[in-house]
Amino acid sequence: MSLEIDMAITAFSGAAALTSLCVLFVMLGTINPYHRPEVPSLGALAVIFVATYVVSETHDIEFGLDALRFTLIEGALAIIRILPPAFVLLTAMLLRTSFRKRPEDPLLALLESESGSV
């Protein structure tokens, strides 16, 4: 496989694995009595497992903890590469937001009129 395709597969799999790991950690941090985390946890673990397997096959690394670390780090590096374009986009959006006028909210206007009539 060419280097570019290897890079693309690694970035895709790594980002998917890292996002699934984040999902697992967030579920851990927000656990509450109404949570049903079994199925989502299994789904996230399956994504991490498949992504690590794909990366280990692509880079000829033995499937295991080292392959998992490599996959997650490559995912994190790929996500960090999103930051500069995202920063440009966010700056443009916030420039627009800074100069916008706050729209009238019909729900709040209704509340005002109802409380005034009581």
Add this chain to the structure above:
Amino acid sequence: MSPWALQVWLGFALCTIGIGMHRTGPAFSRHRFGAPVAMLGLALMLVHTHEPPEPEVGLVLSMVDSLWVAPAVFGFALVLMGAPLYWKARPATLLAGWPLVAVAWYIAYPSIAGTSLTDFLTALIALLGVALALVVFALCVRTAERMVPPEDETEPLTEREKRYVESVLKRHLGGESDES
């Protein structure tokens, strides 16, 4: 795995858990431990007495190179608080935010200017990976929710509950922040 690599992963776990904790609860009353736990995690990732091994060292160096994100985040937060988005415009907050964004631009400009087409395409492909993981998670949540037997229809709100909901809406969406 070396303890220094473990420290990076422990920091990552704490940082993500802290952000998750911070997002729980209503917008006007966030979890009090969320931000400190996230900051502790970030510190654990970045501060070392010994250089972490490969591949973790690549992530740490890349994060250090991306420290312009800190003024950008604070600047964006101030701009969002000052802009007429959630409540009336607050020009002082808005004016405090934009210089921070400008500082972030000054630091980040070499990275932005040095972004190649390959970097951009890799970032786009990584976004697809993120989207795939989130879609799988959403499908799993839907499956888990569908496994729960449906509950009986709830009673409508009483007059007292209606008044309470109305007061909450007025206090938090009434166009004035709590501080003003």
